[in-house]
Amino acid sequence: MDAIHQGAIEVERIAILLAALTAAAVSLPASQDFDALITPFVEAHCVKCHGERKQKGDIRLDILDRDFSKGENAILWQDVSDMLITGDMPPEEEVRPPMGDVSQIIKAIDTELRSAAASMNERGRIALRRLSHSALDNTVKDLLGIDLLLSKNLPADPDLEGFNSLAVTLDANPEMVLKLQNNANTIAKLAIASGEDIREKRSYSIGTIGHGHNVEEGREFVTTSSSRDRKHTMWPKDFFVPQDGLYRIRVDGFARDYRTDLEEQGIEYTYLRENYEQSLKKRDRKPNDEPRLVSIIAIQASEARHMDAASVPGRRVGYFYIGNEMDSQYVDVRLNKGENIMVHYAAAAILNQSPTAVVEGEERLVADLLHVKSITVSGPEIETWPPPARQQLLGASDTVPNNVEERIGDFLFRAFRRPVPKNTLQSFNLLYQTGLDQGLTEQESMGNVIEGVLTSPRFLFNYDKGDGKDVWALASRLSYFLWNSMPDNTLIKLAENDQLQKPRVLRKQTARMLKDPKTQRFIEDFTAQWLGLKDIELMRPDPKLYEDYDPLLESLMRQESETFFQEVLEKNLPITSFLDSDFITINERLAKHYQIEGVDGSEFRKVALPKDNPRGGLLGQASILKITSDGTRTSPVVRGVWILENILGDPPSPPPADVMPIEPDVRGTKTIFDMLSRHREIETCADCHRSIDPWGFGLEHFDAIGVYRSQYRNGQSVYAKGSVPNGSFDGIADMKRVLLNRSDQFARALTEKLFTYALGHPLSFQERLIADDIAKANSQKGGGFKDLIIAICESPLFRGEIQSTQVAQN
Structure with missing residues (x-):
């Protein structure tokens, strides 16, 4: 039977199941009734794999405690219900119970879960938590109007279940506090600064652009021909970063291969170096209409000089593509005080010596060349001068206002995001006055106040205990x-007037906030955690296998997923768009990567897909395909786990500690399917891999950087078949149809992920019931993605008003 017919049968099966559940075919007010129903079902269909002799997945159901008031038991029974709903249990090779029996068991478990939740009579578990690194930095920017990182060099936020913003993992250990104090001191000095505006825009051209000895100056352009070392780089002479911050680097110029130009014009050229004459003319080259990669490297200002045979030093802080005609390209980079920047032609060949050739009697560089007319450095990025915090606390002039204490109070109110206790206000006023008494200037003393605010627990933590x-x-x-930042004045005013908790007001504010540009921070932070985009820089692809891959393409991959998410959110599209869509959001570089024609320019835009294109939805995006590969080859296991965790909300058990890794195929004669067969033959591995591998194989037509392929490098045909409960497929298109038949499961998984992110903790079984009800209600009324987020924000669980007694009423 083909996948389409199986999909239709699956839709009918789910419809029958939902109808049976809705009709509440069974009513079980007492646990005795539950035992009477569940015991024979478990004995008939479950104990073979989850009984005394065998416990697949370390689960034993015949003696699983049926006391649902214990949270750990309730969660296990909730998982059992989920597997029955999706058809994952019992496995297909076993005798399947009648659908009516299955629906009775699902309803019985749901009834017991809701009854237990009601009897526990607990509020939601919203907990006090430290702001994550990204939230700290966004809050500093919104509070002070300067773009400096309070999180600079702090220990990484720990990860739990894909999230690095959960209360249980976000502490403030001594190492973090020490580094945070140093960062706060630096930020405070700039935030309260006055005097001459440090924001500058400096342009450099011939004569003021420094460069290595292998770079040539012409009448208009500085030209480089190699990416080998610092002899081939250029930099703005005598530039010195005045202050940590965000700077914009603009380069005016173009890049093209002079060999191609000469050959197309029929002009002969002869290299001065014999080895170049023998090799460089024959070397592969990019077409001149293909943009070239340029990198910006941060170095210490003292390092901006020529050095023989020295590798390119410093930090690579930014990249851009430059075309073959005169153009202006820019990139925003984060620089530290005392640094300068180098322009490095990353796309050029690695040449040790200058490729000088005789052309019509003249010596010229003949190779793939970058011609730079000017370099412009602007920054640091600060909203106004003097900075906003300076103006708020001490005014814009040199005259100190006479209401400094009142100004400090207003500042603390915004920084701490709630009314400030009187003793706290007195402490900060005393800190300011003590500084003056000790001979500090008003600016220095107020700097101490700002530093104290940024290191205060009232700033670092959200004092949120879930009180409605x-x-x-x-x-x-x-x-x-x-x-992912502090409330704005509108939210503060509504809270001040005790209006925000009113349903109509809350709904209106949620809709307003989702239209604000700051929603981009939510998009970037949530997709980084839900989809794993924060890990996209790990496992860099082997450059010998993936020559077209570069760091900027990697960044564009992430941007594609973010702009796609933004499109689904802003247009309130169905959440099934994440599973499959008739459009993608790409720019010219990604269009080339995907072999899609007719997309020009660096701006991302919505592009319609033909029906047979495999790219629609998340699973065709290069970012997802790259983070689920190992840099040399694809990994159906990693990809399968990713789908189970992030799309279906059904993470598999971790592998046993004694399982040997897959042996590499050094001869290149085996397919990944053959190599994984060993795990399918081991009993302790087979159960999990039966549920993991099929989803991963469905993506096998995409290589490790997301390029579509029909064959592996060894010439064998791609194996992209899979069979899962109630569905089978051959390739990504078929697999998407199977996933769309599980759209209710995806809706529950996504809603639970959103709640986890919003509340800052993994959901309890009571909270999962509420989240699942919201997902179901949104789907039933045909709501879109924006509707789902608004429903989350309106929910009593999000508002901190829910009690478990309300669960049973939903």
């Missing part, structure tokens, strides 16, 4: 969910 009456906690919960 705490409007200030609600304002912060909403803003850190949708903006």
Whole structure:
């Protein structure tokens, strides 16, 4: 039977199951009734794999405690229900129970879960938590109006279940506090600065562009021909970064291969070096209409000089593509005080000596060349001068206002995101006055106040205990969910007037916030965690196998997923768009990567897909395909686990500790399917791999950087078949149809991920019931993705008002 017919049968099966559940075919008010129903079902269909002799997945159902008031038991029974709903249990090779029996068991488990949740009578578990690194940095920017990183050099936020913003992992250990104090001191000095505006825009051209000895100056352009070392780089002479911050680097110029130009014109050229004459003319080259990669490297200002045979030093902080006609390209980079930058032609060949040739009697560089007319450095990025915090606390002039204490109070109110206790206000006023008494200037003393604010627990932590009456906690919960930053003045005013918790007001504010540009922070932070985009820089592809891959393409891959997410959100599209869509959001470079014609320019835009194109939805995006590969080859196991965890919300058990890794195929004669067969033959591995591998094989037509392929490098045909409960497929198109038949499961998984991110903790079984009800209601009324987020923000669980007694009523 083909996948389409199986999909139709699956749709019918789910429809029958849902109808049976909706009709509440069974009513079980007492646990005794549950035992009477569940015991024979388990004995008939479950104990063979989950009984005394065998416990697949380390689960034994015949003695699984049926006391649902214990959270760990409730979670296990909830997982059992999920597997029955999706058809993962019992396995297909076993005798399948009648659909009516299955629906009865699912309804019985659901009834027991809701009854237990009601009897536990607990509020949601919203907990006080430290701001994540990204939230800290966004809050500093919104509070102070300067773009400096409070998170600079801090230990990484720990990861739990894909999230690095959960209360249980976000502490403030001594190492973090020490580094944070140093960062706060640096930020405070700039935030309160006055005097001459440090923001500058400096342009450099012939004569003021420094360069290595293998770079040539012409009348208009500085030209380089190699990416080998610093002899081939250029930099702005005598530039010195005045202050840590964000700077814009603009380069005016173009890049093209002079060999191609000469040969097309029929002009002969002869290299001065014999080895270049023998090799360089024959070397592969890029077409001149293909943009070239340029990198910006941060170095210490003292290092901006020529050095023989020295590798390119410093930090690569930014990249851009430059075309073959005169153009202006820029990139925003983060620089430290005392640094300069180097322009490095990353796309050029690695040549040790200059490729000088005789052309019509003249000596010229003949190779793939970057011609730079000017370099412009602008920054640091600061909203106004003097900085906003300076103006708020001490005014814009040199005259200190007479209401400094009142200004400090207003500043603390914004920084701490709620009314400030009187003793706290007194402490900060005393800190300011003590500084003056000790001979500090007003600016220096106020710098101490700002530094104290940035290191205060009231700034670092959201004091949110899930109290539905705490409007200030609600304002912060909403803003850190949708903006990953502090509440704005509108939210503060509504909280001040005790209006924010009103349903109509909350809904209106949620809709307003989702239209604000700051929603981009939510998009970037949530996709980094949900989809794993934060890990895209790990496992760099082997350059010998993937020559077209570069760091800028990697960045564009991530941007594609973010702009796609943004499109689904802004247009309120169905959440099934994440599973499959008739469009993608790409720019010219990604269009080339995907072999899609007619897309020009660096701007991302919505592009319609033909029906037979495999790219629609998340699973055709290079970012997802890259992070689920190992840099040399694809990994059906990693990809299968990714789908189970992030799309279906059904993470597999971790592998046993004694399982040997897959042996590499050094001869290149085996397919990945053959290599994985060993795991399928080991009993302790087979069960999990039966559920993992098929999903991964469905993506095998995409290589490790997301390029579509029909064959492996060894010439064998790609194996992209899979069979899962209630569906089979051959290739990505078929697999998407199977996933669309599980759209309810995806809706539950996505809603639970959103709630986890919003509340800052993994959901309890009571909270999962509420999240699943919201997902179901949104699907039933045909709601889109924006509708789902609004429903989350309106929910009593998000507002901190829910009690478990309300679960059973949903």
